[in-house]
Amino acid sequence: MTFDQVIVLDWSAAGTPKLGKDSIWIGHATAAGVTAENIATRRRAETRLATLIDAALSVNHRLLLAADFAFGAPKGFTQTLTGQPNALALWDWLATRITDTDKNATNYRTIAAEMNAQFAGHGPFWGNGQKYETPGLPRTKPAHPLGLAEHRTAEQVGHEGGLRPKTLWQLAGAGAVGAQSLTGIPMLHRLRARHADKTAIWPLEPTEAAAVVIAEAYLSLLGDEVRAATAQGMIQDEAQTRLHAQAFLTLAKNGNLAVLMAPDHPAETLLAEGWYLGAGQAATVRAGLHTLTPPRLRNDCFAMPQGVAWTQVDDALDRLRATLHPVTQIEATPLAAALGRVLAADVTAQRANPPHANSAVDGYGFAHAATGAGVCQLPLAQGRAAAGQPFAGAVPHGQAVRVLTGAILPQGVDTVVLEEDCAISPTAIAFDGPLKPRANTRSKGEDLPQGAPALAKGHKLRAPDLALLAATGTTTVQTYRRLRVGVLSTGDEIVSRNAQPHEIYDANRPMLLALAAGWGFDAIDLGHACDAPAAIRNHLNHGAKTADVILTSGGASAGDEDHVSRLLAAEGHLSSWRIAMKPGRPLALAVWQGTPVLGLPGNPVAALTCALIFARPTLFALAGAGWQTPQRFPLPAAFSKSKKAGRREYLRARLNADGHAEVFASEGSGRISGLSWATGLVELPDGAAEISPGTAVQYLPYSGFGLN
Ligand code: AMP
Ligand code: MG
Numbered sequence: 001m002t003f004d005q006v007i008v009l010d011w012s013a014a015g016t017p018k019l020g021k022d023s024i025w026i027g028h029a030t031a032a033g034v035t036a037e038n039i040a041t042r043r044r045a046e047t048r049l050a051t052l053i054d055a056a057l058s059v060n061h062r063l064l065l066a067a068d069f070a071f072g073a074p075k076g077f078t079q080t081l082t083g084q085p086n087a088l089a090l091w092d093w094l095a096t097r098i099t100d101t102d103k104n105a106t107n108y109r110t111i112a113a114e115m116n117a118q119f120a121g122h123g124p125f126w127g128n129g130q131k132y133e134t135p136g137l138p139r140t141k142p143a144h145p146l147g148l149a150e151h152r153t154a155e156q157v158g159h160e161g162g163l164r165p166k167t168l169w170q171l172a173g174a175g176a177v178g179a180q181s182l183t184g185i186p187m188l189h190r191l192r193a194r195h196a197d198k199t200a201i202w203p204l205e206p207t208e209a210a211a212v213v214i215a216e217a218y219l220s221l222l223g224d225e226v227r228a229a230t231a232q233g234m235i236q237d238e239a240q241t242r243l244h245a246q247a248f249l250t251l252a253k254n255g256n257l258a259v260l261m262a263p264d265h266p267a268e269t270l271l272a273e274g275w276y277l278g279a280g281q282a283a284t285v286r287a288g289l290h291t292l293t294p295p296r297l298r299n300d301c302f303a304m305p306q307g308v309a310w311t312q313v314d315d316a317l318d319r320l321r322a323t324l325h326p327v328t329q330i331e332a333t334p335l336a337a338a339l340g341r342v343l344a345a346d347v348t349a350q351r352a353n354p355p356h357a358n359s360a361v362d363g364y365g366f367a368h369a370a371t372g373a374g375v376c377q378l379p380l381a382q383g384r385a386a387a388g389q390p391f392a393g394a395v396p397h398g399q400a401v402r403v404l405t406g407a408i409l410p411q412g413v414d415t416v417v418l419e420e421d422c423a424i425s426p427t428a429i430a431f432d433g434p435l436k437p438r439a440n441t442r443s444k445g446e447d448l449p450q451g452a453p454a455l456a457k458g459h460k461l462r463a464p465d466l467a468l469l470a471a472t473g474t475t476t477v478q479t480y481r482r483l484r485v486g487v488l489s490t491g492d493e494i495v496s497r498n499a500q501p502h503e504i505y506d507a508n509r510p511m512l513l514a515l516a517a518g519w520g521f522d523a524i525d526l527g528h529a530c531d532a533p534a535a536i537r538n539h540l541n542h543g544a545k546t547a548d549v550i551l552t553s554g555g556a557s558a559g560d561e562d563h564v565s566r567l568l569a570a571e572g573h574l575s576s577w578r579i580a581m582k583p584g585r586p587l588a589l590a591v592w593q594g595t596p597v598l599g600l601p602g603n604p605v606a607a608l609t610c611a612l613i614f615a616r617p618t619l620f621a622l623a624g625a626g627w628q629t630p631q632r633f634p635l636p637a638a639f640s641k642s643k644k645a646g647r648r649e650y651l652r653a654r655l656n657a658d659g660h661a662e663v664f665a666s667e668g669s670g671r672i673s674g675l676s677w678a679t680g681l682v683e684l685p686d687g688a689a690e691i692s693p694g695t696a697v698q699y700l701p702y703s704g705f706g707l708n
Contacts, residue, residue, distance in 0.1 A: 004061035005030045007052060008217055008245040009045075010068050010237045013179035015130075017041045017104050020235060027241025028052065029249040030061075036238045043102040046187050050194060053212055057195065064248060064257075066217035067188060068240075069180035070168045071204065072274030073124075074149040079272075081118050086271045088204050095189040095581035108182040109134040112171055123147050127172035141170070152273040153265060158218065160348055160451055165218055165276075188214055202261060203270040215261075216276040218246055221285050223381045247288030248277065256332040256478075259284055264350050264473045271451040278391060280451060283345030287478050294327050294373050297596050302575040302589035310580045312686055313648045316587070316615065326624035327548050327596075328481040335469055338461050340520035341479035342625045347454045351473030352445035359385070361440045364422060364429050365403040366395065367411035368437040377430040385410050398455040400429050409441060416440040428672075448472055460520060480624035485516040486547030488526040488539050490554040490564050491602060496528065505602045507672055508553040515611055516551070519706050521619060531555060531563045535572075540572070544593040548621055551615060554602030556588040564588065564599050572597060580647035580686065583669040584610050593633040597624070603669040609650045609681070612705045632683065632702030638662040645688040652678035653699060661699050678702070 004458075009023040017040040024045045027036045049065065055064040072078065072087030082089040090572025097114070100106045109128060113136030126138045155165040171178040192199045192214065200210035208212045219226075219240040229239035251257040260277045263270065278285040301323045304311065330344040359365060365385065367377055378400040385391035387406030395401045395412035403409070403416055412699040414437055422429045448454060454472050455465055461477070469477065489509045496506050506528060515521035526543045529535040536555075540575045543550040555564035558576065568574035568590040576586040583606035588599025598615050612630070620628045638660035643649060652664040652674040661682050664674035681703035684691070691697060702708075 002062065002255075003213070003249065003257070005056050005063045006245045006249040007049070007063065007065045008068070008219070008241040008248070008251065009049070009065065010219060010241045011042075011045075011184045013106075013108070013183050013609050015104055015106075015478075021237060023237070025235075025237040025241045026052075026654050027243075027245035029242075029245035034246045035243050036242045038235075040237070041102055041104050042100055042106075042183060043104075044166075044185065046190065048647045049191060053191065053195065054188065054325050057198065057211060061211075063212050064161065064252065065188075065191075065212065065214045066244065066248060066277060067184055067214065068219045069184045069218050070155075070186075070274060070276075071181070071185065071201065071216045072152065072272065073168050075269070075272050077124065077148055081115055085268075086204065087273075087274045088201070091185050091189050091201075091204075094182060095186045098186040099181060100186075105184045106183050108179055109137050111169065112178075112182060113137040116469045119148075124169040125171055125178060127170045127176055129172035134447075137171070150277075154263075154273065154275045154279040157263075157265075157451060158276070158278075158282075160280060160282060163218075163223075163282065165219055165220070178600060179512040203263075203275050207261070216274055217248075218278065219244055221278050221282045222247065222289065225286070225289055228463060233627045243289060244285070247285050249288075251285070251288040254331065256284060256287065259332050259476045264475065280348060283347075283457075284332075284478055287345060290330065294325070294329065296327065296594040297324070297591055299573040299591045300442070300594075301591065302573075302577075304575055304577060308578075309649075310578050313579060313581050314686075316577055316579050316614070320614070321617055321621065321627045324618060324621035326480055326488065327625060328483055330478055331481055331516050332476050333479045334476050335466055335474065335708060338469075338477050338479060339463065339466065341461050341477070341482070342520075342623055343455055343457050343459045343477060344624060345478040346457050347469060347474055347477060348448055349448040349454050349472035349474075350454050351471075352450040353447040353471045354442055354444060357414075357444045358409060358442055359403040359405055359416045359440065360442050361416060361418050362404050363416045363419045364400040365409060365416045365441075366400040368415040368435065368439075371415070371433050371435060373434045374432070375430055376433045377428055379428050380426075385413075389419055397417065408413070414438055415442065434505040458624060460625050465662060482520070482522045483549065483619060483623035484522040484524055484547040485619060486524045486526040486543040486550040487512045487516065488543060488552045489528045490531065490536060490552060491528075492531045494528055494554065508600070508602070508607045511604065511608060512551050512553065512600075512611060514618070516614075518708060519616065519619060521623065521672055526550065531561055533563060533567045536567050537562055537571070540567075540592045540597065543597075544595040547595065549591065549619060550595060550597045551611070552588075552597060553600045553607045556599035556601060556664065557585050568592065568597060568599065581613070582647055582649045583667075584613075587614055601669075604672045605652070605669040605675055608675055612681070612707070613650070616705060630700050632698045632700045635659070635661040635682075635699040636693070636699045637682075637691050637695045638693055639691065640693065641684070641689075641691045642687040643684050643691070645686070648686045649684040650700075651682040651684065653682040654679040655699075660693070661697055680704075 006029045008027040012024045024039045078090045082093050093157045097111050112125040116136050122142045126141050128139050150167050158165045166177045168178045170176040199212040200207040202215040222243045226239045381395050381399045381401040384402035385407035386404040390408045391410035395410050417431045422431045489506045494506045495503045511525040524547050530537040555562045565588050572590040572592040574590040578586050590597040600610045617628045638656050653661045656662045683698040
C-alpha cells in the first residue's frame with residue numbers, strides 16, 4: 001500500500017470566509033518535500049483539491065487524501081436514517097441535501113434537524129453557534145440519544161495518551177467536529193465522482209486498485225510535534241496538515257501505512273462507522289516522523305571531563321548512560337518475526353483480554369439474581385455455550401444453561417456453578433447456594449481492557465510477550481532495527497587455525513560474537529587485524545559501513561604494541577577511560593567515522609568482564625532497549641580475601657553445594673578455564689573489604705547478563 005503523494009486536509013466549517021487559524025489548510029507531501037496552503041472558502045478548497053488530484057493522476061502518481069472529519073456515524077445511525085447499515089449510504093443521503101455557497105453559506109443545521117427528526121424523541125445532533133434558532137436542533141447537549149453511542153468505535157479506541165476525539169453529534173462549541181463531517185462528506189462525494197473508477201473511500205470501499213484513496217485522519221495525533229512547530233511560530237492547522245502529510249508519506253514508503261490501514265476490528269464495524277488512520281496507533285503515526293536515520297553519536301561523546309585520573313565503575317556507567325541514545329531506525333515487524341526485537345513504541349491492547357465475559361469452568365450458567373441461599377433448582381434451557389460456539393439467544397431468567405470453559409457467557413448469564421457441585425437431570429440442575437455473583441466467570445477485559453498499556457517502548461520481546469500481544473490483537477509492532485554489532489580481534493599473535501608456536505588462537509572473537517548474538521543483535525564478524533595501523537584502519541572502515549557499533553579486543557592500552565588505541569587516538573576521537581576496576585585496563589571508547597567503538601582488553605577474562613559490565617549496557621542503549629543493570633543478590637562467601645581500597649574487583653564465581661559463592665582458584669586474567677568454570681561473577685566493592693567464609697558478597701549470575 002504505497003503512495004507517491006499525500007494530501008492532508010484540515011477542513012473548516014466556519015460560516016465566514018477567513019484565512020489563518022481555524023480555516024482550511026491543505027498539507028501536501030511529495031518526494032520533493034512538504035508544502036501547505038491556506039484557503040478561505042470550502043468551494044475554493046474543493047476546486048484546489050480537484051486540481052491536485054488531476055495533477056497526481058496525470059503523472060500516474062498514487063495519492064492519499066486524508067481529511068480530518070468523521071466519514072461515518074456511530075453504529076445504528078445510518079441504518080435508521082437510510083435503511084442501510086453502511087456509512088456510504090449516509091454519504092449518498094447527505095450529498096443530495098447539503099448545500100454550500102462560495103461565501104460558505106450552508107444549510108447543514110437544517111439538515112441536522114431533519115436527521116434528528118428521524119429519531120424517536122430528540123435526535124443525536126446538537127449545538128448551534130448562530131443567533132437564530134434552527135427548529136429541531138437543540139443548542140445544548142440533550143440527554144443521551146436513545147440507542148446511539150456518543151462515539152464511534154474508532155474514537156473509543158483512540159482514547160489514548162490524553163487524546164479525546166470529539167463526537168460527531170456536536171455541531172458547535174469548542175472543538176466541535178460534527179459540522180465538518182456534514183459539509184465535508186458531500187464535498188468528498190463530489191471529488192470521488194469526478195474519477196469514480198479510480199477513487200476509493202477507505203475503509204468503506206476496497207482500495208487496492210484505486211489511484212486516489214480518500215481516508216479519514218485525526219489531526220490531534222501528533223500533538224507534541226505540532227506543539228513544537230507552533231512554538232516556532234507556525235499556525236497550528238498548518239503544522240497539523242504538514243506533519244501528518246509528512247508522516248503518512250513516510251509510512252507509505254516504509255510499509256507501515258499498511259499497518260494503519262488494517263485495524264483489527266470487524267469489517268462490519270469499519271463499513272458502518274468508518275475509521276481514522278491511526279486510531280489507537282498514535283505511536284505508529286508518530287514513527288512516521290521519526291524514521292529518518294537517528295542521529296549518530298557525537299565525536300566527542302566519550303570525552304571525560306578534564307582532570308579525571310581514575311574513574312570509578314559507577315561513574316563510568318553513569319557517563320555512558322547519559323551519553324548514549326538509540327542509533328537504529330524503526331521498522332514495522334510482524335509478530336512472528338518479533339522475538340528478541342526491541343519495541344520502538346508503546347503498545348496498547350487493540351482488543352480486551354478476555355474480549356468477552358466467559359466461563360472459567362465447565363458447569364452451568366444462570367442469572368445470579370434468580371438464585372439464593374440453600375438448595376437452588378433451575379430448569380435447563382436448550383442448547384449450550386462452548387468456547388468458539390456461542391449460545392444463540394438469551395437464557396430466560398430463572399433457567400440454567402450448559403456452559404463450558406472459555407465459552408462467552410450467554411445473554412442472561414452472569415454466574416456459573418461448577419458441574420461437580422451440581423445434581424444434574426436431563427431437564428434441571430440443583431446446587432447448594434448461595435454462590436457469589438459472577439462466581440466462576442472471567443469478566444471482559446479483566447486481564448487487560450481495550451486500550452490499556454500492554455508493553456512499553458524499549459521492551460525486548462520474549463516469548464510470553466508475544467502471547468500478550470497476540471491475545472490483545474496486535475499483529476505488527478514498531479521495533480528498532482536489530483543493532484549490528486561488529487567484532488574485531490587484533491594482535492600479531494592471534495590466529496584462528498594452524499597456530500605456530502609463537503601464535504595463539506583467537507578466543508575473544510567467538511566469545512564476543514556469541515554474546516552479541518545471544519543478546520539479540522546482529523553479530524557481524526569483522527575478522528582479525530594484525531598490529532599494523534593500515535590493517536586496523538581497513539577493518540574499522542569496513543566495520544563503520546556494516547555495523548552500528550564495533551567491539552575490538554586487544555591493543556587497547558597505552559603501550560608500544562597497543563596499535564588500536566594509537567590509531568583511534570590519531571584518527572578516531574579516542575577517549576581512554578582509566579577505570580578503577582580489576583580485571584580491566586583502560587576502556588578505549590572512540591567514534592570511528594560516526595560509529596562508536598569499544599576497545600576491550602585482549603585478555604579473555606578482562607574482555608568478558610568488560611563486555612558484561614560496560615559493553616552490554618552500551619549495546620542495549622544503542623539498540624533502543626534502554627539502560628540495563630545486571631541482576632545481583634547477596635550470597636555468603638565460601639572464600640577468604642583481603643581486598644585493598646581503590647578499585648572494584650570482579651571474581652569468577654559459582655554456587656557451591658551449600659549455595660555459597662566460591663571463586664576460581666586463580667585470579668590470573670589469562671585463565672580462560674575459570675570463565676567457563678564460573679556461573680557468574682562476585683563483585684567486591686570499590687573500598688577495602690575483609691572477606692571470610694560466611695561474609696555476604698554480591699553475586700551477579702551470568703544469566704542476569706543474558707548469558708546462557
Ligand atoms: P593486548 O591487550 O593486545 O595487550 O593483549 C593482552 C593479552 O591478551 C595478550 O596476552 C594477548 O595475546 C591476549 N589476547 C589478545 N587478543 C586475544 C584474543 N582474541 N584471544 C585470546 N587472547 C588474546
Ligand atoms: Mg596485543
